[in-house]
Amino acid sequence: MFKLKPALLAAACVAALAGPALAQNMFAPAAIVNDTVVTEFEVEQRIRFLKILNARGSTRKAAIESLINERLRGEAIAEAGLRPTEEGINEALEEFASRANLTRAEFTAALARAGVEKETFRDFVINGTTWRDLIRARFGNRVTISEAEIDRALSAQSSGSSNIRVLVSEIIIPAPPQQAARVASIAEQISDSKSANEFSNYARQYSATASRGAGGRLPWQALSDLPPSLQPLILSLSPNEVTEPLNIPNAVALFQLRDIEETGKPAKTYAAIEYAAYYMAGGRSPETLQQAANLKAQVDVCDDLYAFAKGQPESVxxxxxxxxxxxxxxxxIELSKLDEGEVSTALTRADGQALVFLMMCGKTAEQNAEVSREDVAGSIRQRRLSGLADSLLAELRADARISIK
Incomplete structure (x- = not known):
């Protein structure tokens, strides 16, 4: 549930009365996606809409990226011939408004007072709802959940049951846009690995992680420490099997299961993870990697990073x-391998031009709740569909012509 922010509503109303210069430029292109334009007006509307919802990602950059993704989703939806019914649209709009404890009419009126057009709200909800319909139609038959997977997931999630721990090897290959096709081909080849040694040889050759020198081999770790989206994928593997390539920002990840076992220790879960990400210009250049190594030697806790970021844009x-x-x-994925105060420099942002100095700040433990088999199966299914949706969107982006003004 979200809450509308009264102060932002008032501020947005004032912004809506801005001078004619804004009106003259509101239809200027902010980005071009294939043959469609994302206008400055749409960007301004998206920023205002997200701020009113008190949502993350209400910056101009994030708004443009969100609208680009929606254009790509819309093209895929149109190509699939999906057209939501008016009844379905109304239900989705009512459901979204109910998250703020308002009716659709009340929510739309509140947005209008803040200068947000009803079409902005409608397009945002329709795109998300229809995209989910497309993912279910396209991938639903490919996601099957076995009873054994549910048993293992319940075992891992039950606080009174034995914990599951796994031996996993990893490969994360940097894939900036100009190298995406080549990296995809390499990743497909790696996914066919038949032995731990073969996978490790690939890790030493291609991986960007700290485990590269060890052939990507990670020590035993609790399954519950892995990212929620990765846990069912690992559980579905037999020893020496490798996941399908997973598209992540500016990189492709693969994981191999080497061994799995139950222990007598209760599983640990966490309600929240606190982390800091410091973005360093230069990507994975030798100079930037050396700067990151120097920084790593100078920081012990996340608070130390504020001194190094001082005087730079807040976005760093x-x-x-x-x-x-x-x-x-x-x-x-990277945080699952870190203890408090430890650092990863395996990832990048900004099409590989910014190195991510990722630091674990702390974890908040949580006692696991009782769950039904249906809930577990539904959770596994949703995670897999979410992963497939992310992969499809990454493919659409890789194939698209995108220009940000």
């Missing part, structure tokens, strides 16, 4: 406290 340092399921997948 993010500090978040999120439930594990809400953390970006690539961040979650």
């Amino acid at each position: 340092l993010d500090r978040e406290t999120l439930p594990p399921s809400k953390i970006p997948q690539d961040f979650a």
Whole structure:
């Protein structure tokens, strides 16, 4: 549930009365996606809409990225011939408004007072709802959940049951846009690995993680420490099997299960993970990697990063406290390997031009709740569909002509 912010509503109303210069430029292109234009008006509307919802990602950059993704989703939806019914649209709009404890009419009126057009609200909801319909139609038959998977997931989630721990090897290959096709081909080849040694040889050759020198081999770790989206994928593997390539920002990830066992220790779960991400210009260049190594030697806790970010734009340092399921997948993968105060430099942003100095700040433990088999199966299914949706969107982006003004 979200709450409308009264102060932002008032501020938005004032902004809506801005001078004619804004009106003259509101239909200027902010981005071009294939043959369609994302206008400055749409960007301004999206920023205002998200701020009113008190949602994350209400910056101009995030708004443009969100609208680009919606254009790509819309093209895929149109190509599939999906057209939502008016009844379905109305239900989705009512459901969204109910999250703020308002009716659709009340919610639309509140947005209008803040200068947000009803079409902005309608397009946002329709795109999300129809995209989910497309993912279910396209991938639903490919996602099957076995009874054994449910048993293992219940075992891992039950606080009174034995914990499951796994031996996993990893490969994360940097894939900036100009190298995406080549990396995809390499990743497909790696996914056919038949032995731990073969996978490790690939890790030493291609991986960007700290485990590269060890052939990507990670020590035993609790299954519950892995990102929620990764847990069912690992559970579905037999020893020496490899996941399908997973598309993450500017990279492709693969994981191999080497061994799995139950222990007598209760499983640990976490309600929230706190982390900091400091973005360093230069990507994975030798100079930037050396700067990151120097920084790593100078910081012990996340608070230390503020001194290094001082005087730079606020966007160079993010500090978040999120439930594990809400953390970006690539961040979650790296954080699962870190203890408090430890650092990863395996990831990039900005098409590979910014190195992510990712630091674990802390974890908040949580006692697992009782869950039904249906809930577990539904959770596994949703995670897999979400992963497939992310992969499809990444493919659409890789194939698209995108220009940001």
